[in-house]
Amino acid sequence: MNVAAHVAANVAAPKENLTAASRRQLILERLLALVCLAAPFLAAALMTGTAAALVGPARLAPELEPYVVTVLNRSGDSSGFCTGSVISPTVVLTAAHCVGAPDDTRIFFKDAKGAPVLVETAAVAINPGFRPDAIRRRITSIDLALVLLAEPLPSAFTPVEIAKGALPTPGQKFLIAGFGVADEAQGKTGGILRSGILVDTGPKSSVLLWAADPARSGLGACTGDSGAPLLSFDRPAVVAVAVWAKGQGGNHCGALTQAVLVAPQRHWIETTMNAWSAAAR
Template identity: 45%
Template sequence: MRAMGRLAAALAFATGAGGAALAVVKGRDAPELARHAVMVLDDRGGFCTGVVVAPDVVMTAGHCIAGAKAWRIHFRDAAGAPTMLEPSGVALHPGYNGQAVQNRRQSIDLALVRLPAPLPAPFAPVALAASDASGGKLSFAGRTLGVGGYGLAAEGEPRTGGRFRLAELGVVEPYGPSRILVWLSDPSSKPGAGACQGDSGGPVFGDGGEVVAVTVWAEGVGKAKCGGLTQALLVAPQRGWIDSVLAKWR
């Protein structure tokens, strides 16, 4: 009962009923992309964003799964009613390290969540960036990527949550998949857009609509908690693990 109570609290945060969970700020509503994303709630009272990668599988950040004892996938059905599904399986990337920051270690902050049944329409899997078997480098230099997620449109205003939003951010570094992470920031003359807590696991879209990364961390400027840097884990270098888990779950 305690776990379910915390899941209910997470649902309240996610639907804007209260709390301080944050997501993409200064982003635009993106209903055309919302069919590729859901919310991942946990018994710690928190929530993340998840990417639909198969009819019954959601990809999210590893830290959204690690340490929790119960999870639910949350979305709104065709009638707009909130729905929560209990996962039938969870796979945490073997390279995930919960103490990576403290120990200055690399961590593959990624997880897959299996559902007991396919998500209903209009939800649909999104294409993932492919790994380059030739060893070539995909350049991100000068590119703008779309960072999406559920949560608040404005920091500190919980009533603005519960809708999928997208912010166009410029790549700061690195520029190739030889590393596992990419950093992004607001390229406008009045910066402040970016991802925050609650946006973890959300999709980072490339030019062709494919997901090239998932959000794993963010920071703000000064006292702000978001709108400074957004950090995301590149998908292409992890395709081997992702595809192997999906094949196992078929």
């Protein structure tokens, strides 16, 4: 029996008959089934209006694969995927709206042979400034989360630097890298790492970054790119994390990408990681 058939056959199994280990295994199998089966309809599985994949003239970016992973999240009967930055062998930085409880959150990547790999989550930390209803209430939200992995990532991954120092200025260039869709009407275009150039459009902020395609060709974050890093143009350092996208002409993506600046959140990031390290000793 293949993974998908096994999951379908066990979805209705009484939870009281499952041991804790069986529950964990079933969750893993369901998430793996999502990876195997979701490609044709990834766009429909995600929240409309949140940042997703790179639409427009993005390019394939295999050189950035050591720095990013896919974040999978399950909530009830629905599932979604986002992008995350590897900031240590055991910690991934992503958007807060991309994660759930540790049992419902997994990190996904393909190994050197192209085989799918799922990594269990040991803990999840949500930035205290996150507001799930920020868009509706028109308030500022620090949409960031840290995911602690149950085991280190392979040595093929390289942690990216967390940017520090001066805040970005209008006109500054960034490289965004994400697994989102290349065409928001074609869900099967997601799941492939792509990158593109965006520039800071202003206004200057100590919390958020607004970025757009300098060529005005429609490139921007879309479904699956939530949590994607906006990297320094000259080195792999995360300046901001994509959290929301806006389109025009009836589209949801391609006109504007909103991201949360990480430099002002360095204290929270470092404090959380230090606490996790201390607890592991």
